[in-house]
Amino acid sequence: MDSKIGRVALGVVAVAAAVVLLVVLSSNDDTGSDEGTGGAASASRPAEDEKGSGGDKGDAGKPAVPTIVVRGGEPVGGIEELSYDAGEQIHFAVRSDTADELHIHGYDIERELPAGRTVVIQFPADIEGIFEAELHESDTQIAELRIEP
Amino acid sequence: MTLLPYAHALVAREDLPIPAWLFAWGASIVLIASFFALSVAWRTPRFEDDRWRPYGAGVSRVLLGIPLQVLCGAIGVLLLGLTVYAGLKGTTAPDRNFAITFAFVTAWLGFPVLSVLLGDVFRPFNPWRAIGRAAGGVFRAAAGQEPRHLPYPEGLGRWPAAAGLVAFVWLEIVYGPSGGIAVALSPDDAAVAALVYSGYTLAMMGLFGVERWCERGEVFSVYFGMFASLGAFAAREGRFGMRKPLSAAGRWAVVPASAAVVIASLGTTVFDGAQEGGLEGPMESVGEWLTDAGLSEIAATRIADTAFILLCIGAIALVYELGVRGMASVRGAPPLDRLRSAFAHTLVPIALAYLVAHYFSLFVFQEQAQFTYLLSDPLGDGADLFGTAGSGIDFRLLSANAIWYVQVAALVVGHVIGLVLAHDRATALWGDYRQAARSQYWMLAVMVAFTCLGLYLLSVANS
Numbered sequence: 001m002d003s004k005i006g007r008v009a010l011g012v013v014a015v016a017a018a019v020v021l022l023v024v025l026s027s028n029d030d031t032g033s034d035e036g037t038g039g040a041a042s043a044s045r046p047a048e049d050e051k052g053s054g055g056d057k058g059d060a061g062k063p064a065v066p067t068i069v070v071r072g073g074e075p076v077g078g079i080e081e082l083s084y085d086a087g088e089q090i091h092f093a094v095r096s097d098t099a100d101e102l103h104i105h106g107y108d109i110e111r112e113l114p115a116g117r118t119v120v121i122q123f124p125a126d127i128e129g130i131f132e133a134e135l136h137e138s139d140t141q142i143a144e145l146r147i148e149p
Numbered sequence: 150m151t152l153l154p155y156a157h158a159l160v161a162r163e164d165l166p167i168p169a170w171l172f173a174w175g176a177s178i179v180l181i182a183s184f185f186a187l188s189v190a191w192r193t194p195r196f197e198d199d200r201w202r203p204y205g206a207g208v209s210r211v212l213l214g215i216p217l218q219v220l221c222g223a224i225g226v227l228l229l230g231l232t233v234y235a236g237l238k239g240t241t242a243p244d245r246n247f248a249i250t251f252a253f254v255t256a257w258l259g260f261p262v263l264s265v266l267l268g269d270v271f272r273p274f275n276p277w278r279a280i281g282r283a284a285g286g287v288f289r290a291a292a293g294q295e296p297r298h299l300p301y302p303e304g305l306g307r308w309p310a311a312a313g314l315v316a317f318v319w320l321e322i323v324y325g326p327s328g329g330i331a332v333a334l335s336p337d338d339a340a341v342a343a344l345v346y347s348g349y350t351l352a353m354m355g356l357f358g359v360e361r362w363c364e365r366g367e368v369f370s371v372y373f374g375m376f377a378s379l380g381a382f383a384a385r386e387g388r389f390g391m392r393k394p395l396s397a398a399g400r401w402a403v404v405p406a407s408a409a410v411v412i413a414s415l416g417t418t419v420f421d422g423a424q425e426g427g428l429e430g431p432m433e434s435v436g437e438w439l440t441d442a443g444l445s446e447i448a449a450t451r452i453a454d455t456a457f458i459l460l461c462i463g464a465i466a467l468v469y470e471l472g473v474r475g476m477a478s479v480r481g482a483p484p485l486d487r488l489r490s491a492f493a494h495t496l497v498p499i500a501l502a503y504l505v506a507h508y509f510s511l512f513v514f515q516e517q518a519q520f521t522y523l524l525s526d527p528l529g530d531g532a533d534l535f536g537t538a539g540s541g542i543d544f545r546l547l548s549a550n551a552i553w554y555v556q557v558a559a560l561v562v563g564h565v566i567g568l569v570l571a572h573d574r575a576t577a578l579w580g581d582y583r584q585a586a587r588s589q590y591w592m593l594a595v596m597v598a599f600t601c602l603g604l605y606l607l608s609v610a611n612s
Contacts (some may be wrong), residue, residue, distance in 0.1 A: 086549075105161040106544045128549035130163040130611050148165060149549045 067118065070096035073138035080143040084125040090145060091122045101136040104145065110136075161244070162544050164510050166426065166612040167553045167604070175557040175604045179564050183593055186568050190586065194577040196570060199397045201383060203390035212389045222279025229276040229343065231527065236340025240529030244518070246336040247527035252343070253321050253334075254515045258508050260369070261376040261501060268382035268389075271373040272363070277350040278370070281359035284351075298358040301365060306405025309353075311413045313346075313368035315462065318417035322424070323454040364404070371410055375401060375497055379566075395570060398494035408493035411500055412469060415599065416462030418503040419606065423461060424454070426609035432457050468598055469496065475591030476575075481584045491578060492592060495571040499599050502563020506556040506603055510547055517542045556607050564600040568593065 069076040084090055094102055094111075095118040102111045102119070106127055113119055113135075125147045133143040167175075203209065211217065228251070236248035243249040260271050272278065288296045320342055325334040346368075354362045363370040377383070378401035381394045401407065424432060432453050439449035473488045482488065521540035526532045533539075571592040572585075579585035 108541060127162075127544045128165065129544065130165060131161070146165065147549075 065091055065093050065120065067093040067095060068142050070094065070098075070100070070113075070135065070142060073098065073100070073135065073140055075140070075142040079141055081146065082143055083146045083148065086125055086128050086147055086149050088125050089122055090125045090147075091120070092143070093118050093120045094142070095119070096135070098137075100138070102133060102142075103136050104131060104133045106131040161542070162510075162514065163425070163611050164552055164556075164607075165549050166610050167556060167607045169608065171553055171557055172604050172608040175561060176601050178561050179597060179600050179604075182561065182565050183568060183597060186565065186572065187586070187589070187593065190572050190589075192576060192582045194573050196393065196396045196573045197399060197577045199392050199400055201385055201390045201392040203385075203388035206388075209384075209387065209389045213384055213387060218273055221273035222276070222282070225274035225276035225279055228274075229347070233340045233343050235527045236336040236338075236343070238528055239336055241335055241337065242529060243334065243336060245522075245526075245529030247523045247529075248336045248339050249334065250515055250519050250523055252339060254508075254512060255519050256369075257317075257321075258504065258512045259516075260373040261504055264373045264377035265380045265501065268380055268384065269374050269377035271369060271377075272384075275363065275367070275370055277347060277354065277367065278359055278363055281351060281354040281362075284355075285359060296355075296358075298361070299356050301357045301361050304405060305365070306407070307365055307371055307410050308406045309366035310368050310371035311406055311409035313366070314372055314410060314413045315417060315458070317368060318421070319455065319458060322417075322421055323451055323458060372414065375407075375410060375414075376501055378494070379497060379501070395566065398497055398570060399491075399574060401497075402490055402494035405490065408469070408489055408496075411493055411496045412466045413462060414500040415496060415503060416465040417458060418500070418507055419465060419602065420458040420461040422503075422507050422603075422606035422610060424457070425606075425611050427606050428457055428461075465599075468595055472591045472595035475594070476588040479579070479584050479588040479591075481579050481581055482588065483578055488578075491574055492571055495567050495574065495592065495596075496599075498563045498566035498570065499596065499603075500563075502559045502600075503603055505559035505563075506607060509555050509559070510552045513547055514542050514544060517546070553607075557604065560600050560603045560607075564596055567596050567599075571596070 066080065066082060068080045080092075082090070082092055094113055095116070096113045097116060099115045100113045102113055102121070103109070104121075106129060107123065109121070109123060111119055111121060125145075128147050128149050131145045131147070132141050133145060134141045232248045232251050235246055235251075239246045239248065263270050285296050320339075321334060324338070350362070350367055353366055356362075357366070364374075365371070378398045379395055381391050383390065383392060383397065402411075420428075423429075435453040435456065436446075436449045439452055440446055444452070469492075470489075473485065473492065476482055476488055476492070477485050483491065518541075521537040525535045525538035527534075531538075572589050575585040575588050575592070576582065579588060
C-alpha cells in the first residue's frame with residue numbers, strides 16, 4: 001500500500017470491478033425493463049386476461065380493460081396488480097356482488113359500487129408511486145396501482 | 150395476505166423500488182469511491198481533535214439562558230401531553246390522529262436530521278428532562294440540599310438506550326395490529342406506551358440523576374444525541390459554539406455499549422426495509438407455519454416479525470464483529486474490546502443514510518398532513534382550529550426519480566463519511582501507517598456490505 005504502483009494497481013482493480021458490476025447489472029436491467037414497460041403499456045398481465053374476462057372484451061382492436069370481480073367482499077383471484085407509466089390513463093373496471101365503495105389511496109378517488117354493476121374507473125396517472133385501491137365497507141385491498149415514471 | 154383492521158396505517162403511498170440501472174450505478178460509485186479513498190488516504194488523524202470554538206457570550210446567554218430553556222421544556226411537555234391526549238381521546242384511525250404522525254414521523258424522523266444540522270436540539274425540548282429538572286429544582290428549594298442519586302453502573306453504559314430503541318421500533322412496526330405495515334400502531338396503544346415510558350424514565354432519572362440518565366439510558370436523548378455528534382454545533386460548559394463537523398462522533402462512542410445503539414438503529418431500519426421486499430417471503434412463510442401450528446394470525450405475525458427484527462440486528466452486529474476481528478488480526482492492533490467501541494461511531498453516518506434512504510418520502514408527505522389537517526384537527530373529530538383541516542397531502546410533490554436520487558445519494562454519502570471516520574480512527578490507533586491502512590480493508594468490507602445491502606433493499610422493496 002505504500003508504493004505508488006500498489007495504489008495505481010488498486011485503482012485499476014477498483015475501476016475494473018466497478019465496470020464488470022455495471023455491465024452485469026445493466027444487462028440484467030435491459031431485459032428486465034423491457035418486460036416491465038411491455039407489461040405496463042398494455043396494463044394487463046397474462047393472469048388478468050384469464051380472470052378479467054368479464055364480458056367487456058367485445059370491441060375488437062381496443063385493449064381489454066382489466067376487470068376486478070369482487071365476491072363476498074374479496075377480490076376473485078387475489079389483489080390485482082395494475083401497472084401504468086406516468087401520463088397514461090389509469091383504466092380498469094370493478095364489479096362487486098354487494099354494494100360497496102372503492103377508495104384509491106394517494107389519488108383520493110372514491111366511487112360507489114352498486115351491487116352487481118360493472119363500474120369503469122378512468123383517470124390520468126399523474127402521481128408516481130404505489131397505491132392501494134380498497135373497499136371501504138370491508139377495508140379489503142382489491143388492487144395495487146403502480147405508476148412508474 | 151389477509152388484511153386486518155388499521156390497514157390504512159399512515160402509508161397511502163409506497164415508494165417504487167429503485168431501478169436496476171440505478172442500483173448498479175450506486176454500487177459502482179460506492180466501490181470506486183472506496184478504493185479512491187484508500188489511495189488518497191491521509192496519514193495523520195484529522196477528525197480526532199474535537200476542539201470547539203465558542204461564539205460570543207451574548208449568543209450563549211440567549212440560546213442557553215434560563216428563559217429559553219424553560220420555554221423549550223414547556224413546549225416539549227405540552228407536545229408530549231397533546232400526543233398522549235390525542236392518542237387516548239382522538240380517533241382510532243392512525244392516519245387521522247395527531248399522536249401517531251407526531252411521535253413516529255415528525256419527532257422520530259425529524260430530530261435526527263435537525264440534530265446533525267443544528268446540534269442537539271432535542272435536549273432543550275426533551276419533556277422528561279424538563280420535568281426531571283423542574284422536580285430537582287423543587288426538591289432543592291424544599292429540602293435545601295442537592296438530590297442524592299445512586300451511582301450509575303458504568304458497565305451498563307448505553308445498553309438501556311439500545312434496548313429501548315429496539316422496543317420503540319418494535320412497537321411501531323411489529324406490534325401494530327396489521328403487523329408488517331409501517332406505523333400501524335393504534336393511537337391509544339401509542340398513548341399508553343408513552344405514559345409507561347414517561348413513568349419509567351422519570352423513575353430512572355430520580356434514581357440516577359437527570360443528566361446521567363439522558364446520557365446513558367433515555368432512548369430519545371441517546372439516539373438523537375448520536376446524530377448530533379456528527380454535526381458542527383454544540384453547547385459545552387454553558388457556552389454555545391462550533392467545531393469541525395464529524396470531530397465529536399468519536400468521543401460520543403466512548404461510553405460502553407454505544408456500538409449497540411448504532412447497531413440497533415441500523416438493524417431496525419434494515420428490518421423495516423427488508424419486510425417490504427427482501428424478507429417478505431420468509432416472513433410470511435414463518436407466519437403461516439406458526440398459524441398452522443395453532444396460533445392466531447396476529448400472534449403468528451408478531452412472533453415471526455419479532456424473530457426477524459432480532460435476526461436483522463444480529464446480522465448487522467455479526468458483520469461489524471467480523472470487521473472488528475479482522476482489524477484485530479492486523480499487527481499492532483489494540484485489544485478487541487477497545488476496537489469494538491473505537492469504530493462504533495464510524496457506523497453513525499451509515500445509520501443516518503439508512504434513515505434518509507428509507508423514510509425520506511414518508512417524512513416529506515406525512516409532514517404535509519402534520520402541518521395541515523393533523524394540526525387543525527388533532528383528534529380527528531371534525532375540528533378545524535386553524536382552517537387547514539380540509540387540506541390533504543400532495544403526492545405530486547416528489548417524483549419517483551427525485552426520491553430515488555435522494556435515496557442513493559444518501560447511501561453513497563453516508564458510506565464515504567463512514568470510510569473517512571474509520572480511516573481517521575485507524576491512523577490514530579495504529580502508530581504505523583501501513584498497518585493502519587491494512588486494518589481498513591476490513592472496515593471497507595463492512596461498509597461496502599452495509600451500503601450495498603441498503604441499495605439492495607431499496608431495489609427489491611415493493612417489487
